Amino acid sequence: MKLAANLQEQVASHLRRRILSGQILPGTPLREQNLAVEFGISRGPIRDALLHLTKEGLLLAKPNVGVRVAAEPSAFKRHVIVHLRREIEASAVTAWFATRDPALLKRLDDNLSEYKDACGGSDLGQVVELDMAFHRLVVETADQGSLVDLWQPIMLRMFLRYSRHRDLMESYNEHAGIVRAMHAGREWEALEALKLHIV
Amino acid sequence: MKLAANLQEQVASHLRRRILSGQILPGTPLREQNLAVEFGISRGPIRDALLHLTKEGLLLAKPNVGVRVAAEPSAFKRHVIVHLRREIEASAVTAWFATRDPALLKRLDDNLSEYKDACGGSDLGQVVELDMAFHRLVVETADQGSLVDLWQPIMLRMFLRYSRHRDLMESYNEHAGIVRAMHAGREWEALEALKLHIV
DNA sequence: GTCGTTAAAATTGTTGACAATAGACAATCG
DNA sequence: CGATTGTCTATTGTCAACAATTTTAACGAC
Structure with missing residues (x-):
């Protein structure tokens, strides 16, 4: 497992793995502030990572509300x-x-x-x-x-x-x-x- | 054409349209600072928009270097x-x-x-x-x-x-x-x- | 002249503060 | 009693400053 240079990729990889392995279940909301303190970094890179995962289909985003883990496809x-x-x-x-x-x-x-x-x-x-x-x-x-x-x-x-x-x-x-x-x-x-x- | 509430979507839509209609040619680099002054906003939403378009395949991103308009597919x-x-x-x-x-x-x-x-x-x-x-x-x-x-x-x-x-x-x-x-x-x-x- | 080194500039990456919005809950009015 | 309005809180959206990195160009040694 190669480690990325920028925080954004590290966070994305980490969350991706946890979602795919079932450690974070579909429907679970992910809050930027929570993740920021959890990773010990600011909200900026967290935002980027969540945007990544959203576009990858792993998260579902609602403007001004936040993201949650996407449900299994129909x-x-x-x-x-x-x-x-x-x-x-x-x-x-x-x-x-x-x-x-x-x-x-x-x-x-x-x-x-x-x-x-x-x-x-x-x-x-x-x-x-x-x-x-x-x-x-x-x-x-x-x-x-x-x-x-x-x-x-x-x-x-x-x-x-x-x-x-x-x-x-x-x-x-x-x-x-x-x-x-x-x-x-x-x-x-x-x-x-x-x-x-x-x- | 509906207009989005947040700047990020407005920027993304605008750039998307300009890229697809050929006003911005493949290979053209897009600089965050340039776009920020062009749109009269800060770099934050610009970053989000560029990330969006990158994941949509319209832009190509290189870490620490920036994005450019993606080439036509082979x-x-x-x-x-x-x-x-x-x-x-x-x-x-x-x-x-x-x-x-x-x-x-x-x-x-x-x-x-x-x-x-x-x-x-x-x-x-x-x-x-x-x-x-x-x-x-x-x-x-x-x-x-x-x-x-x-x-x-x-x-x-x-x-x-x-x-x-x-x-x-x-x-x-x-x-x-x-x-x-x-x-x-x-x-x-x-x-x-x-x-x-x-x- | 060419190559490698180094300093400067341009650009992205990161941060913390502040603003705006949505959702929940209580107070008010019919 | 139900609907509506207003307030409060949690959360995302935006901003401007600073740090880290990459690229560019200048400079000198050979």
């Missing part, structure tokens, strides 16, 4: 999100198969082993981080990473309900299956495994 | 964006056909007549605004508008190259065609017209 919205994620990540995988740059495979392998350990451990925040990192690695590879900013808010909205009914080891196996297909050069199999993984 | 990215927009807007149209709420048709008809006038006029900013409003109306209808925040940044990135090689009247006719199919209750035709319109 079934309809989630259905659309699933299709969007599949579209983006499948495009990235397809782009990778045009070059088959081994650097990505190396990074994915590293991620997999870390992910496996994390799934065994108790730090859900770490699990979320690594799961997301896996998919980010794939997306980053395509077109000089130009898809990342498109992909991130979609991904984050989906991870709002990460903690619920999810078998971590199952998730790991699916990741491993995708990477296996990529190693073997079987594009169709990789795309199919990816599609089935994003649900 | 061919690859644009290709993905087209698919995403089609997915979202098609979902919205499909959802509408389940209810066929006439309120939307009324609003679309109103928009069409305004749009037609604007295409004849010289205010490109107005044209962009109405074009976007048309698609927003469709998206807003579905699932209590829950798709809007997902749709907006995708839409905006696509409109970064709005001014170029585009026949306004052709665009109007395509809008009209979609609405006509909706009036007639022909779902397949509406979806097909929408798909062909988003390119």
